[in-house]
Amino acid sequence: MSTMVPVLLSLLLVVGPAVAQDTQDGPYSLSFLYTGVSRPKANIPGFQATGFLNDQPYLHYDSKSRTAEPLGPWKQVDGMVNWENESQLQQARQDIFMETLEDVMGYYRDRGNHSFKGRFGCEIRNNSYIGAFWKYAYDGEDYIKFNTEIPAWIPLQPEAVNTKVKWETEGSVQASKNYLEKECPDMLRSYLQYSRTFLDRQDPPSVSITSHVTLGLIRTLKCVADNFYPKPISMYWTQADSVVETESWGEGPLSENGTYQSWVVVKIPSLSRGPYSCHVQHSSLAQPLTVTWNKSQ
Template sequence: MSKMMSALLSLLLLLGPAVPQETHAGSYRLSFLYTGVSRPTDSLPSFQATAYLNDQIFFHYDSESRKAIPLDPWSQMEGIEDWEKESELQQARESIFMETLQDIMDYHKDREGSHTFQGRFGCELRNNKSSGAFWKYAYDGQNFIEFNKEIPAWVPQDPAALITKQKWEAEDVYVQRAKAYLEEECPAMLRRYLQYGKTFLDQQDSPSMSITSHRTPGEDTIKCWAIDFYPRDIDLHWNQGGNTVETEVRGDILPSGNGTYLSWVSLALSPWRPRSTLFCHIMHSTLDQPLVGQ
């Protein structure tokens, strides 16, 4: 499944980051990322759905397994969800989702090439009160349609989305169900999940620092690692003479595989930038003072 996730995260769309961003202190988010492709590959099935609790993957479903599979630590929690029923729900959503992708391709009269349809929806709680919800879709990297729960209605952002809007609003009950899901059902599910896993979402893990070096012909590179930290938000940089070095290369913030994250920043050395004058600074919400090392 790791290959599938890597391929999914590589899709560059306008829905925002594939991995949900850091929530504010005291807030919790349940969100879903759906992706359908017209030309699946060995590493990217035709449909997959990933559920997140804050920035932690809760469960994953795809068209090959056709099962909602919880990931650790959620898989260890008995009773958190009926996974057989959840699998049936995702199967039904897959059918609707892929039918919509075909409708869009028919509208554009384009059965050639590879096309991607992606949706993100979910809700957020702050101090146990609903503080936001969202539901939107993109096609081939462009905003397609979004649900406005205040109207309530589906708002097209692409000519082809007018057909989708007509199908989804053919019966008013479907609009009301979408509104009820965002305002009632999603927050209720999130509250229930928090009864089981709030401790994991509230974890605080301070980063550790490791500095490595690599030599190639004509250039030496040093790399500063921040390892095993949570929450996800972090700042790390090389400092020289009290100033941040602007020529550094930053790595992505990546899952460590144990519920924490890692990241790095590298710097090419030169005769006018000796290593003895360089210091790595790491700042994180769990630290009273920055970690500094060289």
């Protein structure tokens, strides 16, 4: 039974006609993540799909509900997606994706507990296509990917040669290239009519500093930026206008309210009185934000 071609056909069906519009700046991306497991645990779906606009999840489907549903602010958007049709398409994709997992398990001659993930998507800037990707992983290891320049499926494990031969024999190469370079960008352009308000928003960070002393010798200062969007942010410490070497830094995942958190840590002598200043630069800020700590605080 054909595997790759039906996948592509189901992808193309969801696109619909592109609508001319003024889509500038960006970049903007549309991507999907598919996950399947051969032996799902109780109450855990064997197959799940999530759609993303930039880093924002807008669609979810799983094999238990068998229903595609909007996520986040897209719950209040009408007209962007026909969710009944989307559910039918995701059901078809689920069947094909899980059949592919069965094929791959056969190539490894192992019918145990295994996982399969697929990621694919495209990106545009100033209304023009600028790039795309399509890659699969088996049990967490890269398995096969598509190269749009050759074009061809590139096996990343010896067993993936079987998948390459099967898919390319079925004629998937040109359809894959067409989807990534034309159909996906067209769908993204049409979605942006409904989504730029969410994707272009600028949420400024709230910044706070915590301080604690370890063993009476070292003071740890942690500067935390909360509730900002988009994700890129710059944070650093200074003392008397000199940059202080960072001990560590980190960033959190996208939160349920669609914002990010990031932090930067420095360690100083416990007797130091400061002042020490945390500087934050973000696209939502007209100028860098500075928060100062000194021991008298």
